[in-house]
Amino acid sequence: MWNRDRWQEMFYTLRKNKLRTTLSGFTVAMGIFIFVLLFGFGNGLKNSFQEFFMDDSTNTVWLYPGQTEKPYRGFKAKRRIIFKNDDLVDIQQNFPFFIEYLTPRISRGALVKRGKESNNYTIRAVAPGHQYAEKTIITNGRYINEADVQNKTKFATIGRLVENDLFGDKPSIGQQIDVGGISFKVVGVFKDDGGDNEERLIYIPYTTRQRLEKSNDRIDQIIVAFRPELGYAGALALEKKLNAFMRKKHNIAPNDRSGIYVRNVAADLKETQQFAGVLQWVVFFIGIGTLLAGIIGISNIMVFVVKERTKELGIRKAIGATPKSVIGMILHESVFITTIAGYVGLLAGVGTLSLIGDSLEEFFIINPYISTNTAVIATLILILFGAIAGYIPARRAAKIKPIIALRDE
Amino acid sequence: MIKIKELHKSYTMGQNTLYVLKGIDFDVREGEMVAIMGSSGSGKSTLLNILGMLDTADSGTYILDSNPIKELDETKAAIYRNKFLGFVFQSFNLISYKTALENVMLPLYYQKVNRKERQARAQNFLEQVGLGPWASHHPNELSGGQKQRVAIARALVSEPKVLLADEPTGALDSKTSYELMDVLQKINDTGITLLIVTHEEDIAKMCKRIVHLRDGVIVEDKKVKQVRASSYVE
Numbered sequence: 122m123w124n125r126d127r128w129q130e131m132f133y134t135l136r137k138n139k140l141r142t143t144l145s146g147f148t149v150a151m152g153i154f155i156f157v158l159l160f161g162f163g164n165g166l167k168n169s170f171q172e173f174f175m176d177d178s179t180n181t182v183w184l185y186p187g188q189t190e191k192p193y194r195g196f197k198a199k200r201r202i203i204f205k206n207d208d209l210v211d212i213q214q215n216f217p218f219f220i221e222y223l224t225p226r227i228s229r230g231a232l233v234k235r236g237k238e239s240n241n242y243t244i245r246a247v248a249p250g251h252q253y254a255e256k257t258i259i260t261n262g263r264y265i266n267e268a269d270v271q272n273k274t275k276f277a278t279i280g281r282l283v284e285n286d287l288f289g290d291k292p293s294i295g296q297q298i299d300v301g302g303i304s305f306k307v308v309g310v311f312k313d314d315g316g317d318n319e320e321r322l323i324y325i326p327y328t329t330r331q332r333l334e335k336s337n338d339r340i341d342q343i344i345v346a347f348r349p350e351l352g353y354a355g356a357l358a359l360e361k362k363l364n365a366f367m368r369k370k371h372n373i374a375p376n377d378r379s380g381i382y383v384r385n386v387a388a389d390l391k392e393t394q395q396f397a398g399v400l401q402w403v404v405f406f407i408g409i410g411t412l413l414a415g416i417i418g419i420s421n422i423m424v425f426v427v428k429e430r431t432k433e434l435g436i437r438k439a440i441g442a443t444p445k446s447v448i449g450m451i452l453h454e455s456v457f458i459t460t461i462a463g464y465v466g467l468l469a470g471v472g473t474l475s476l477i478g479d480s481l482e483e484f485f486i487i488n489p490y491i492s493t494n495t496a497v498i499a500t501l502i503l504i505l506f507g508a509i510a511g512y513i514p515a516r517r518a519a520k521i522k523p524i525i526a527l528r529d530e
Numbered sequence: 531m532i533k534i535k536e537l538h539k540s541y542t543m544g545q546n547t548l549y550v551l552k553g554i555d556f557d558v559r560e561g562e563m564v565a566i567m568g569s570s571g572s573g574k575s576t577l578l579n580i581l582g583m584l585d586t587a588d589s590g591t592y593i594l595d596s597n598p599i600k601e602l603d604e605t606k607a608a609i610y611r612n613k614f615l616g617f618v619f620q621s622f623n624l625i626s627y628k629t630a631l632e633n634v635m636l637p638l639y640y641q642k643v644n645r646k647e648r649q650a651r652a653q654n655f656l657e658q659v660g661l662g663p664w665a666s667h668h669p670n671e672l673s674g675g676q677k678q679r680v681a682i683a684r685a686l687v688s689e690p691k692v693l694l695a696d697e698p699t700g701a702l703d704s705k706t707s708y709e710l711m712d713v714l715q716k717i718n719d720t721g722i723t724l725l726i727v728t729h730e731e732d733i734a735k736m737c738k739r740i741v742h743l744r745d746g747v748i749v750e751d752k753k754v755k756q757v758r759a760s761s762y763v764e
């Protein structure tokens with residue numbers, strides 16, 4: 122392998138047969154290049170998937186009030202269920218060991234003004250725990266806190282894009298905004314990984330909303346965060362118990378599918394993860410497929426190369442080349458070409474990914490990348506199979522009688 | 531040097547079997563220069579290819595330099611081809627992407643001679659066949675006669691004991707043929723055994739012995755008075 126003469130002979134042959142060299146090198150480089158791109162895109166797809174579905178807390182159960190379908194205990198059917206503040210208290214008192222935090226959510230749309238700027242936003246009235254449920258990230262100031270809820274303050278924490286719209290570059294903390302005719306003071310700014318819509322929100326204390334709406338104590342939804350230690354099974358059990366508890370409290374028939382809706386994010390997550398798993402496999406198979414295509418490509422080229430050289434190999438054998446040296450020569454060349462070309466394809470692929478990676482977000486491909494390990498292993502596999510692909514026809518060529526090889530035209 | 535006994539060779543194509551060599555007995559001593567003649571299809575090339583270990587016989591014995599060449603494995607056969615035998619083909623069989631010098635150097639590459647020495651020895655042999663100035667030319671820049679001399683230099687560079695030539699003058703005009711025969715006779719003068727397949731009577735007469743093949747057997751085997759090719763040259 123390290124024989125200088127052999128290297129010289131090889132370089133000479135490669136240089137004198139440029140077309141052949143370029144052709145086989147190109148196939149390999151292309152194979153690796155496409156592999157890196159597709160694999161990167163696959164990973165990007167997975168990333169965007171994760172951003173869409175994994176930006177919220179996963180240890181939550183969501184309760185939504187609905188309308189009953191069945192009469193029960195003297196109540197008529199089609200009764201509208203309404204959650205109130207005492208539901209929060211009851212849940213807290215009945216499940217003290219399972220619950221991490223609890224928050225209501227009341228959503229209203231409103232026209233929001235600040236100076237000459239105005240826009241429509243969704244206003245969410247919440248308790249402090251909501252910050253964890255949505256994984257809201259405070260970038261400036263603070264979130265709604267317990268004191269705000271106690272005192273029914275007219276404070277608001279606004280999304281990054283809301284701040285952008287209304288304040289531009291100017292600071293927003295401490296400034297007043299007009300929310301549907303009521304003046305609120307901005308106490309914080311947040312960002313959210315869930316996408317633009319999640320950053321076009323305004324959070325206010327839920328008690329403030331209730332006071333503004335004729336001092337009622339209604340809430341739209343309840344988000345219950347359970348202790349993560351419960352695990353998946355515990356979460357399912359808690360979901361069941363919560364459901365039963367609320368149904369009993371609100372006099373809803375146990376077999377009434379409407380009335381209260383429950384969404385368990387933990388269960389959703391399980392499906393989500395299964396889907397992510399499927400996506401992982403898709404990426405994997407795309408990779409294997411491309412590699413396979415590359416291997417078939419190299420095999421074809423190697424068969425062609427050896428076939429084309431049959432006569433030359435016959436001449437070499439007639440003047441004393443041993444089968445070992447014939448095989449060695451072809452392998453040496455093919456491994457050398459695949460290594461160099463594979464490396465070039467690898468660099469080109471990684472380079473292209475980092476060049477165009479950021480512009481692919483609209484195709485749901487976020488931060489496409491390929492790990493060094495995957496790329497190197499793929500290249501090594503291609504080199505290995507390039508060698509095998511070269512070995513098989515080389516061995517056949519080395520075995521045939523020189524006279525038959527010489528007759529080849 | 532060469533001893534063959536009861537050599538048989540046939541080709542099978544589909545249903546038909548063509549018997550080409552039907553029991554050849556034939557001895558060649560060191561330093562001989564033998565012409566093998568016969569009509570087209572009589573099996574001359576087949577015989578020479580077997581002697582040159584490019585092909586194998588169906589049956590019979592072949593002893594080369596007191597070594598029995600039976601079912602030799604390819605690696606050993608390669609060593610014999612490299613060290614004992616030189617082969618010259620009618621169609622030259624030079625490697626087209628290599629220069630004349632590099633073609634002549636190649637057998638030494640397989641003897642693991644280092645590059646400098648390969649170059650020197652190949653140049654020396656090219657000069658012996660009168661092609662010194664053409665060393666860096668590629669085969670497609672050379673005439674038929676020149677190509678055949680490169681092929682001869684390549685066959686000789688590994689200093690074989692036997693040189694086998696299959697119609698070496700077949701593609702050449704008569705003047706070039708005589709020049710080539712002159713080269714071959716001088717090689718024979720140095721003690722190398724020569725076997726030459728030819729159609730042409732005058733070429734055969736430049737050897738020391740003529741063997742006639744017909745229908746796969748030797749029908750005539752006679753010593754002749756050698757005509758020196760040098761008398762035709764110049």
Ligand SMILES: Nc1ncnc2c1ncn2[C@@H]1O[C@H](COP(=O)(O)OP(=O)(O)OP(=O)(O)O)[C@@H](O)[C@H]1O
Pocket residue numbers: 541542543548550568569570571572573574575576577
């Ligand atoms: N590979 C082969 N397969 C089948 N038949 C073959 C093969 N090689 C040679 N033959 C046949 O064997 C016979 C002898 O061939 P060979 O080449 O030895 O003849 P030759 O005496 O050299 O003829 P020429 O003077 O035309 O070169 C011919 O009939 C030829 O058709």
Ligand SMILES: [Mg+2]
Pocket residue numbers: 574575576696
């Ligand atoms: Mg012939």
